[in-house]
Amino acid sequence: xxTETSLIANLTLFMLAIFLGFExxxxxxxxxxxxLMSGANAISGISVVGALLGANVAYEGGQTAVSGILxxxxxxxxxxxxxxxxxxxxxxxxxxxxxxxRA
Amino acid sequence: xxxxxxxxxxxxxxxxxFGLKKLGHPRTAPLGNQYGAMGMLVxxxxxxxxxxxxxxxxxxxxxxxxxxxxxxxxxxxxxKVEMTGMPELVALFNGFGGAASALVALxxxxxYIEDPTLTLPTGLTLQxxxxxxxxxxxVGWMTLTGSLLAMFKLKGGVEILGKWxxxxxxxxxxxxxxxxxxxxxxxxxxxxxxxxxTNTDYLWAIIGISCLLGIVLVLPIGGADMPVxxxxxxxxxxxxxxxxxxxxxxxxxxxxxxxxxxxxxILTFIMCKAMNRTLPDVLFxxxxxxxxxxxxxxxVGSDPDEVAMMVDGAQKVxxxxxxxxxxxxxxxxxxxxxxxxxxxxxxxxxxxxxPVAGRMPGHMNVLLAEANVPYEKLIEMDEINPEFPECDVxxxxxxxxxxxxxxxxxxxxxxxxxxxxxxxxxxxxxxxRSLSVGYAGVxxxxxxxxxxxxxxxxxxxxxxxxxxxIKEI
Numbered sequence: 001x002x003t004e005t006s007l008i009a010n011l012t013l014f015m016l017a018i019f020l021g022f023e024x025x026x027x028x029x030x031x032x033x034x035x036l037m038s039g040a041n042a043i044s045g046i047s048v049v050g051a052l053l054g055a056n057v058a059y060e061g062g063q064t065a066v067s068g069i070l071x072x073x074x075x076x077x078x079x080x081x082x083x084x085x086x087x088x089x090x091x092x093x094x095x096x097x098x099x100x101x102r103a
Numbered sequence: 104x105x106x107x108x109x110x111x112x113x114x115x116x117x118x119x120x121f122g123l124k125k126l127g128h129p130r131t132a133p134l135g136n137q138y139g140a141m142g143m144l145v146x147x148x149x150x151x152x153x154x155x156x157x158x159x160x161x162x163x164x165x166x167x168x169x170x171x172x173x174x175x176x177x178x179x180x181x182x183k184v185e186m187t188g189m190p191e192l193v194a195l196f197n198g199f200g201g202a203a204s205a206l207v208a209l210x211x212x213x214x215y216i217e218d219p220t221l222t223l224p225t226g227l228t229l230q231x232x233x234x235x236x237x238x239x240x241x242v243g244w245m246t247l248t249g250s251l252l253a254m255f256k257l258k259g260g261v262e263i264l265g266k267w268x269x270x271x272x273x274x275x276x277x278x279x280x281x282x283x284x285x286x287x288x289x290x291x292x293x294x295x296x297x298x299x300x301t302n303t304d305y306l307w308a309i310i311g312i313s314c315l316l317g318i319v320l321v322l323p324i325g326g327a328d329m330p331v332x333x334x335x336x337x338x339x340x341x342x343x344x345x346x347x348x349x350x351x352x353x354x355x356x357x358x359x360x361x362x363x364x365x366x367x368x369i370l371t372f373i374m375c376k377a378m379n380r381t382l383p384d385v386l387f388x389x390x391x392x393x394x395x396x397x398x399x400x401x402x403v404g405s406d407p408d409e410v411a412m413m414v415d416g417a418q419k420v421x422x423x424x425x426x427x428x429x430x431x432x433x434x435x436x437x438x439x440x441x442x443x444x445x446x447x448x449x450x451x452x453x454x455x456x457x458p459v460a461g462r463m464p465g466h467m468n469v470l471l472a473e474a475n476v477p478y479e480k481l482i483e484m485d486e487i488n489p490e491f492p493e494c495d496v497x498x499x500x501x502x503x504x505x506x507x508x509x510x511x512x513x514x515x516x517x518x519x520x521x522x523x524x525x526x527x528x529x530x531x532x533x534x535x536r537s538l539s540v541g542y543a544g545v546x547x548x549x550x551x552x553x554x555x556x557x558x559x560x561x562x563x564x565x566x567x568x569x570x571x572x573i574k575e576i
Contacts (some may be wrong), residue, residue, distance in 0.1 A: 001224070001228055002224075002227055002228040002231045002232070002352055003139050004227065004228070004371070004471070006352055007231055008426045009539065010348070010349055010352060010354070010357055012216050013153070013351075013354055013357050013358055013361075014345060014357050014361050015358075015518055017345075017357065017358045017361035017365070018199050018360075018362075018364065018365040019360045019365070020120065020362060020365070021123075021361060021362040021364065021365025021368075021369070022365045022366070022368075022369055022508070024120065024123050024124055024127075024362070024365075024366050024369075025123070025127055025369045025370055026127070026369075027371070028127045028128075028231070028370065028373055029129060029460075029462070029483075030377055030456075030458035030464045030465060030483065031129065031446075031456075031468045032126065032127060032128075032132055032369065032463040033334075033373070033374055033377075033464035033465055033526050034189070034190070034193070034330070034464050034465045034469075035126065035132060035136070035187075035461040035465065036123075036126045036127060036132075036332050036370060037193060037333065037337055037367070037370060038189075038193045038196075038336060039122070039123070039126045039135065039136050039139055039361070040126070040363045040366055040367055040370070040433055041193060041200060041337045041340065041462065042139060042140070042143070042362065043119050043123070043139050043142070043143070043345050043359055043362070043363050044197075044200045044204075044337065044340045044341040044343075044359070044363040044367075045123070045200045045203065045343075045344075045358040046119075046146060046344050046345075046355060046360060047142070047200065047203045047204040047207050047344045047347050047356060047357055047360075048146075048147060048203070049146050049147065049150045049211075049322070049353060049355060050170070050204070050207035050348070050350075050351055050356055051203060051206070051207050051559055052147065052151065052154070052166060053154065053351055053353070054207050054211065055159065055165050055166055055169065056160060056162055056166065056551060058307075060446040061312075065217070066217050067180075067209075067211070067213040067214045067217065068165070068210075070164075070207075070209055070210035070213060071206070071207065071210040071496060071535050072165055072168075072169050073206055074202075074203040074204075074206035074207045074210065075169030075170065075173060075178070075201070075203075075514075076169050076172050076173040077173070077199040077202050077203040078164045078175045078183045078199070078200065078203035078507075079169065079172070079173020079174050079176075079177060079199040080172065080176050080177040080180070080196065080199050080201060081177070081196045081199045081477050082173075082177065082256070082463045083173065083177035083178055083181075083265070084177030084178065084180050084181040084192070084357045085177070085181075085196045085241065086136060086139060086143070086175070086186065087177065087178055087181035087182065088180075088181040088189060088193065088196070088286040089136045090133065090136055090137075090207075091181065091182075091366070092323055092465075092469055093132050093133045093136055093167075093360050094108060094133070094389055095186075095468075095472040095473050096129070096468050096469055097362075097416040098398070100377065100406065103121040
């Protein structure tokens with residue numbers, strides 16, 4: 001159930017997070033553009049939370065088979081995005097920054 | 104007690120914020136990535152615990168299967184990918200993220216369509232769900248098709264049944280109003296769905312048009328601009344997650360999604376600036392890839408022995424790597440070449456890194472770091488350019504547009520792009536397969552200058568030949 005209060009709270013959250021996102025990234029050396037993009041991309045896999053909830057709600061209802069399958073597919077795709085994204089970012093950073101620290 | 108469990112989302116959001124912040128600085132970047140991963144773990148655990156306590160039962164098989172299958176596929180893809188394939192992989196992951204958000208939105212809507220016992224919410228709840236689900240679908244499906252196309256553009260083409268099809272670049276100017284029209288029609292369909300939320304025709308139309316929109320958005324853009332496009336699509340996939348957060352009223356989706364959306368957009372602007380282009384130019388002016396100039400001039404190629412003699416006695420050599428080095432995977436041979444010069448001739452060797460050399464920013468750094476080239480030898484363009492006039496030999500390996508003097512002329516597609524001043528070195532050695540033009544489709548005068556020696560061939564073969572020739576001296 002979405003009320004006026006909860007909608008306004010969510011919109012506030014949305015707006016503040018956008019402002020924070022704008023301020024968070026300022027000067028980034030070219031070397032880090034791709035790892036930053038890749039890391040941020042992994043974070044956008046946060047819809048994994050929505051997929052989990054969706055897969056479970058579908059189970060409660062018992063009859064909601066198709067939406068359950070949709071949520072399951074979403075869960076798999078989101079997990080590929082999250083796990084693969086963080087892993088590949090880590091690989092890139094080990095090659096760039098890892099050497100940097102040792103030097 | 105259960106009411107406090109969503110506090111985990113707060114912790115997870117904080118970890119994302121610190122993670123993104125730290126990812127922007129070289130020293131803290133690996134830690135930043137770990138913070139992000141931890142944030143995600145906390146979010147997943149919070150959700151699972153919350154579901155278990157609030158509903159008292161869970162579809163464990165389905166959820167664990169989804170988590171495990173997705174993780175295994177993700178890990179395998181991330182570990183197996185070649186360094187040259189990383190930009191494509193990021194694009195692919197990004198498409199999956201967008202699709203996941205759109206699918207969650209679709210799943211929430213479909214519940215009401217397939218289950219008649221479920222009463223449709225009314226009033227504000229209905230409006231918010233329909234609008235958020237519609238927007239999430241628009242952005243999410245667009246991200247999926249756009250990212251997939253971007254991936255194939257980065258690869259250059261696709262192999263079907265042994266035949267190679269190169270990815271087309273096509274975008275007449277009338278396509279731009281079409282994009283606007285498609286966007287407006289999706290928005291209109293969303294408004295219409297508010298009054299008729301279970302109308303599946305509207306639903307399929309929204310999905311179909313959004314998919315089409317992703318394709319027409321990316322289709323006119325040349326491969327050289329793909330990193331910018333992938334970054335923009337990354338921003339969009341964040342926004343899609345935020346919209347999905349509004350449907351299920353989940354704070355962590357809204358916060359993480361909009362953080363990625365906003366910071367991704369800023370990163371897109373930073374990347375555009377490094378290429379001296381503006382985002383509207385990249386998106387709406389078709390550039391490069393399609394119209395390749397035919398080469399009319401010729402140049403006599405040199406051989407490795409000649410070049411080896413040239414570098415013997417050079418005091419200072421600057422290596423300028425480009426995408427060709429990535430394609431032929433010759434970074435180890437390049438490193439060996441640098442080491443040989445230092446040991447045998449006591450030459451000072453440095454590497455000039457153009458911000459957009461290769462297919463993604465930082466591409467060259469990653470490859471050379473893999474070959475154990477010390478980080479402090481990789482010099483960014485602005486710092487190394489003043490050193491070229493006092494450099495004896497500039498060795499350009501598979502780079503073209505990033506050292507094309509045509510960029511200084513103020514005309515043509517490359518106009519104003521900052522370049523590596525390799526042409527100011529006393530001698531320029533260029534290793535390249537042919538005289539053909541680069542992504543921008545502009546002929547490179549540097550190839551035809553008298554002081555330029557062309558080594559025609561594959562980067563790896565030529566570097567190996569060059570190293571052998573130096574060893575024999």
